[in-house]
Amino acid sequence: MNGNAARGAGKRLAEPHRTPAPAAGPERATILLVDDEAEILTALTDLLEDGFDVVSTTRPEEALRMLAGGLSPAVILSDQRMPGLTGDAFLERARAYSDAEALLLTGYAELDAVVGAVNRGRIAGYASKPWEPAALLAMVTAARDRHGLRRALETERALLRGLLDNLPDELSFKDAEGRFLRLNAAKAATLGAPLQACLGRREAEFLDAAAAARLARAERAALVEGAVSELEERHGPEGMPHWMQVSRVSLGGGVLVTIARDVTEARQMESRLRQADKMQALGTMAGGVAHDFNNLLTAILGSLQLAERRVGEEEAGLRRLLRNATMAAERGSALTRRLLAFSRQNELALRAVSVNRLILGMGDLLARTLGGTVVVRRELAAHPGTAMVDPGQLELALLNLCINARDAMPGGGTITLSTANAALGPEEVPELAAGSYVRVSVADTGTGMPPEVLARVFEPFFTTKEVGKGTGLGLSMVYGLVRQSGGGMTIDSAPGEGTRVTLYLPAGEAEVAREGGEAQDAPMAQDPVRVLVVDDDATVREVTAGFLSELGHETVEAEDGQSALHVLENDPSVRLMVADFAMPRMTGAELSERARAMRPDLPILLVTGYAELAALAANIPVLHKPYRQAELAEQVAALLG
Structure with missing residues (x-):
């Protein structure tokens, strides 16, 4: 190259120069060339540009600025002797910005400079001028490969380090x-x-x-x-x-x-799911058992009521025996209501409930459930207001709380059920608005709970009991009931000091009539009619027909839906149909639809031992078993009125 060409080349390469990258293909490694002689850079670019993206400059200071600005080459090839900054010094400073493989190129046999460059700049290779093209290309290619392997190794190390640390x-x-x-x-x-x-x-x-x-x-x-x-x-x-x-x-x-x-949590969840399946199966079974019991109790209570009316006043002893049998059957009826409440999955039926009466009515249930090592005390306010709540679900919640209290007293102790009126101010109880509430508390003298357990007691499935002795659903279910009822709940506990669970239930407006109690005399029908009684249970059908006959109505009986439709088709004098819901082949709801199609103006009353009928028989009144004659008379009068 002549002097003019050399000067021209040096002028052209005074600024950083990049060879254009190919239009397509995998990303290529970048090589940074630094040499104060433009002719050298041109020759090196010609040698390397087929395999690399080449960036070149004649000034080491400019190369450092490019590295500081984000240039990330795989290889830096630098001349050793350059004005202002030697190659070894440049490569040493370049280490602050780049992890590129460093190669040194020089035309001088200065062993000391090369040794210093290797020590300070961590030079990976050295070539002398003039170079042998194939050897230099092989050295640069090997340096690129080492850089790629080192980066891959660092990535793997970082991943392993991150995995180990986190x-x-x-x-x-x-x-x-x-x-x-x-x-x-x-x-x-x-x-x-x-x-x-x-x-x-x-x-x-x-x-x-x-x-x-x-x-x-x-x-x-x-x-x-x-x-x-x-x-x-x-x-x-x-x-x-x-x-x-x-x-x-x-x-x-x-x-x-x-x-x-x-995997403790996963195993516990698996166990809880199995327990939940058992609970669902138990609920289904309870509903079926309660239905069968209700059929039996309907026959027993109805027969006792009919028999008591036919006993003369002089037979006082026999009348007393009949009333005792009736009271026993009423207790069986209360048990079936509890079973149905347990199995029911419909929405809460909120109504005004006397909490004192409900707690007193749980006496036998608590005595049988809690065992003889627990003393149950009641501290009931003289005149507490009524609470707006589903009575069956409240009874189940209190039973659950009492069982928890018993389990917290393995050596026995005292459970105290208390009631009181509560006028709460704003934010006095978390999540509760100011207003009037009925406070129901269950307190025990048990082991109590440490703060870390107390903080988690409302979590579903959380339990401190041994496997098989608790589902972890109790308190979360009680909390759900109280919140759905518009109330709130607090728990006070400390190790060795027992636990007090307090429910705040919205106050009701008027006290409801007591369920059960003494049998009331049913009024005679003012306008007796012919009534079709449909039930697959002969004893229940006989009791229902007997009740209606005593009220003055004329009855005709059918043992299933098909027989009932035959009666309706051939007996236009039937003015009312009383049908059981759960019958084989054709349910009471299906019978009602077909009867309405035949006789649109026919009043229909469904009777059932199940708890979820309301959603199954739209616009048809429902009477729940076991029922008294007065309740049947009231429904019949309303339908005929």
Whole structure:
């Protein structure tokens, strides 16, 4: 190259120069060329531009500015002797901005300068001028490959480091002798030692003899089989069991990786789901049993009521026996109502309820459920207001709270049920607006709860009871009932001081009439009619027909839906139909639809032992078994009125 060409080339390359990248294809590595002679840069670019994106400059200071500005080359090829800044000094300063492989190029045989450049700039290669093209290209290509491998290795190390530092599972790597090569903080915490103190030591050193023997067997099996997974039970400091899914995989060369994952919550959830399935099945069974009981009780109570009316006044002893039998059957009726409340899944039926009367009515139930080691006391306000609540669900909630209280007193104790009126101000009770409430409390003299347990008691499925002794649904269900009723709930407890659960229920406006009680005389029908009685249970059908006959009505009976339709088709004098809901082949609801199609003006009354009929028989009144004659008379009068 002549002098004019050299000067022209030097002028052209005074600013950074980039060769254009190909229009398509994989991303290529970038190489930064630094040489104060423009002719050298041109020759190097011609040699390297087919395999690299080339960026070149004649000024080392400009190269440093480019690196500081974000240029990320895989290789830096620099001349050694340049005015102002030598190659070794430039490469040393470039390390502050770039991890590129550094190559030195010089035309001078200065061994000291080369040694200094290697030491200070971490030079990966050295070539002399004039260079042999194939050798220089091979050196630059090898440097690019080393840079790519180093970056890939750093990425893998960063991923492993991030995994070790942040993985909640216990992770460890061991050599063939069982010594820790790597482990994360979760594993070190389980061993109770700092992470660095565990490296190079065997895990067996941190375990008792039995646990160390089990570990040795498990690790030998993994080294032989390649991969082993097992479930381990551990006990934490608080004594609660923890289940760990431990997987051991042999990586070859005697290296063993172990991952232990806490699956306690998953196992508890699985157990809770099984328990929930059992509870659902139990609820279904309870509904069916209650229905059958209600049929029996309808026949028993109805027959007793009819028999009592036919006993003369002089037979006082027999009348007393009949009334005792009636009272026993009424208690059976109360039991079926509780079973139906347990099995029911419909919306709450809020109404004004006397909480005092409800608690007093639970006496027998609590006595049988809680056992003889628990004393139940009642501190009921003289004249508490009524509460707007579903009585069946409130009874179930109080029973649940009493069972929890009993379980908190394994050696026996006292449960106190109390009621009072409460006029609350704003924010006096969390989540409750100011207003009038009825306060119902269940207090025990049990073990109490520490703050960390108290903070979680409303969580669904949370329980401190042993497996099989609790679902963890009790308090969350009580809380749900109270909130759906528009009320609130508080819990006060401390270790050794017992627990008090207080329900705040919205006050009602008027007290409801007592359920059950003495039988009332039903008024005779003012306008007797012919009534079709439909029931597949002959005893229930006989009682219902007997009630109606005593009221003055004329009855005709049918044992199923098809027979009832036949009567309606051939007997236009029938003015009313009383039908059971649960019958084989044709339900009472289906019979009602077909009867309405035949006789649109026919009044219909459905009777049932189930609790969820309202949504199944629209616009048809429902009478629940067991019913008294007065209740039947009231419904019939309303339909005929």
